[in-house]
Amino acid sequence: MKQCLIVDDSSVIRKVARKIMEEANFEISEAENGQQALEKCRHNMPEIILLDWNMPVMNGLEFLKELRKEPSGDTAKVIFCTTENDMDHITQAISAGANEYIMKPFDKEIIISKLKEVGLLEA
Amino acid sequence: MNSADFDYLRTILKKESGLVLTDDKQYLIESRLLPVAKKLKFESIEKLVAELRRTNGNLLKNHIVEAMTINESFFFRDKxxxxxxxxxxxxxxxxxxxxxxxxxxxxxxxxxxxxxxxxxxxxxxxxxxxxxxxxxxxxxxxxxxxxxxxxxxxxxxxxxxxxxxxxxxxxxxxxxxxxxxxxxxxxxxxxxxxxxxxxxxxxxxxxxxxxxxxxxxxxxxxxxxxxxxxxxxxxxxxxxxxxxxxxxxxxxxxxxxxxxxxxxxxxxxxxxxxxxxxxxxxxxxxxxxxxxxxx
Known part of the structure; x- marks a missing residue:
């Protein structure tokens, strides 16, 4: 079973995302900020990371930049999942190595389509 | 909606657009035409159908056909x-x-x-x-x-x-x-x-x-x-x-x-x-x- 790390400081968002990803047959772990997520990735690199932008301690962009420096840190597909919905943020995220970008609010259909896009689900 | 109105609308839809609605699609007509009835200031779908029966007006027909034939679409659908x-x-x-x-x-x-x-x-x-x-x-x-x-x-x-x-x-x-x-x-x-x-x-x-x-x-x-x-x-x-x-x-x-x-x-x-x-x-x-x- 493929592993998914959901990184968001909102427990509600984590719960919603967990339900969608579990239905898509992923094994889920969670982190409340970028620092926690980085530690989890160092221990066990997931196939996919759903990543919020604005979080305490370490934000999503800082996490992504650190992740991509890690050994095998380029293997995880990263999909930003954030309320930041302007082109400037999208450009920053993709430049930093994000594979896809979701603007909240999201639904199952959007997440599934992005998973297909990054090759983690069949079309 | 009564069955006479349903059949009447089905006949019009088939003639004007080719759209075929089976018996189980009454809910579809109701869900699609209620907004049309409201927009055109009819109290109900029944009143809208009555007006269509009375006038056989093309404008009203167009509203109905358009409402019934609009399809969901999105970018790169089905990939x-x-x-x-x-x-x-x-x-x-x-x-x-x-x-x-x-x-x-x-x-x-x-x-x-x-x-x-x-x-x-x-x-x-x-x-x-x-x-x-x-x-x-x-x-x-x-x-x-x-x-x-x-x-x-x-x-x-x-x-x-x-x-x-x-x-x-x-x-x-x-x-x-x-x-x-x-x-x-x-x-x-x-x-x-x-x-x-x-x-x-x-x-x-x-x-x-x-x-x-x-x-x-x-x-x-x-x-x-x-x-x-x-x-x-x-x-x-x-x-x-x-x-x-x-x-x-x-x-x-x-x-x-x-x-x-x-x-x-x-x-x-x-x-x-x-x-x-x-x-x-x-x-x-x-x-x-x-x-x-x-x-």
């Missing part, structure tokens, strides 16, 4: 047809059309434009290879409101995320308030036309690719046969036809053959006749030396 477009159809046409350097594509139920624009965005990725080629994309639909939206190219945040890779959003869209608008360059590559599939296709010219997804399911068997037979006449030799994932041509048309290792992709196998290549007065998209589309 596979667009992968096939890029990896199967385009390479084939690059080869077979290299003398004419012309490709014509029909999005036969264009709705709000996402399918046609998705194709255009893929073509733009191949701009270098398409230098000197003329590509026409025609999007047709019965619903005028949907076509107006298609022409404007304005989509909600939700719409630009359902199925569309972010790379295309970054490359071809800009934010307009809370909406996203597709670039004028991409918009200019598609010509949208109001069109009823029951009418003659002759005015549309001939095509190399016909996207007709999730449309035929609304027609009865005879109507499907008729539409496909007429599409066949408008198709160049070796043209491709793309149906919805759940649709099939079995028992309906024998000349469009399934393309091996694909799903819902068919190719016409017939002798090339001496027909004229059907270039209409539509916007012709050329790939100039700069490698960008232009009309």
């Amino acid at each position: 596979t047809p667009f992968d096939n477009f890029e990896k199967v159809m385009l390479p084939s046409l690059f080869e077979s059309k290299r003398a004419q350097k012309q490709i014509r594509i029909w999005s036969a139920a264009a709705s709000t434009g996402q399918e046609a624009y998705s194709l255009s965005m893929i073509l733009e990725e191949h701009a270098e290879k398409l230098k000197g080629w003329t590509v026409q994309i025609i999007g047709t639909d019965l619903c005028s409101n949907a076509l107006e939206k298609a022409k404007a190219g304005l989509y909600s945040q939700f719409e630009v995320q359902r199925g569309m890779p972010v790379k295309y959003l970054m490359k071809h869209f800009s934010q307009v308030g809370s909406m996203w608008q597709i670039s004028s360059e991409i918009r200019s590559t598609v010509q949208f036309r109001h069109f009823n599939l029951l009418n003659s296709f002759n005015t549309l010219g001939h095509f190399d690719i016909i996207f007709c997804r999730n449309v035929l399911i609304y027609f009865d068997r005879d109507m499907k046969k008729d539409i496909l037979s007429r599409m066949e006449k408008q198709a160049h030799s070796n043209a491709f036809l793309i149906l919805g994932a759940s649709e099939t041509l079995i028992g309906i048309n024998e000349n469009f053959k399934t393309v091996a290792d694909t799903r819902s992709l068919y190719q016409l196998k017939k002798e090339e006749s001496a027909k004229t290549i059907g270039v209409t007065s539509g916007a012709a998209l050329t790939m100039p030396k700069t490698g960008t589309f232009r009309t």
Whole structure:
């Protein structure tokens, strides 16, 4: 079973995302900020990371930049999942190595389509 | 809604659009026509039907037909047809059309434009290879409101995320308030036309690719046969036809053959006749030396 790390400081968002990803047959772990997520990735690199932008301690962009420096840190597909919905943020995220970008609010259909896009689900 | 009104509306819909509603689709009529009744200041759907019975007015008929025939659409819907477009159809046409350097594509139920624009965005990725080629994309639909939206190219945040890779959003869209608008360059590559599939296709010219997804399911068997037979006449030799994932041509048309290792992709196998290549007065998209589309 493929592993998914959901990184968001909102427990509600984590719960919603967990339900969608579990239905898509992923094994889920969670982190409340970028620092926690980085530690989890160092221990066990997931196939996919759903990543919020604005979080305490370490934000999503800082996490992504650190992740991509890690050994095998380029293997995880990263999909930003954030309320930041302007082109400037999208450009920053993709430049930093994000594979896809979701603007909240999201639904199952959007997440599934992005998973297909990054090759983690069949079309 | 009583059964007499339901039958009356079914008869009108079939006559005007070919749409066939089975007995279990009463909920669909009610859910689609309630907003129409409200918009037109009728107290209920029954009052709206009564007015239609009294006047037999075309304007009212149009409102009803449009409400019932609008289809959900989103960018790169189902993904596979667009992968096939890029990896199967385009390479084939690059080869077979290299003398004419012309490709014509029909999005036969264009709705709000996402399918046609998705194709255009893929073509733009191949701009270098398409230098000197003329590509026409025609999007047709019965619903005028949907076509107006298609022409404007304005989509909600939700719409630009359902199925569309972010790379295309970054490359071809800009934010307009809370909406996203597709670039004028991409918009200019598609010509949208109001069109009823029951009418003659002759005015549309001939095509190399016909996207007709999730449309035929609304027609009865005879109507499907008729539409496909007429599409066949408008198709160049070796043209491709793309149906919805759940649709099939079995028992309906024998000349469009399934393309091996694909799903819902068919190719016409017939002798090339001496027909004229059907270039209409539509916007012709050329790939100039700069490698960008232009009309």
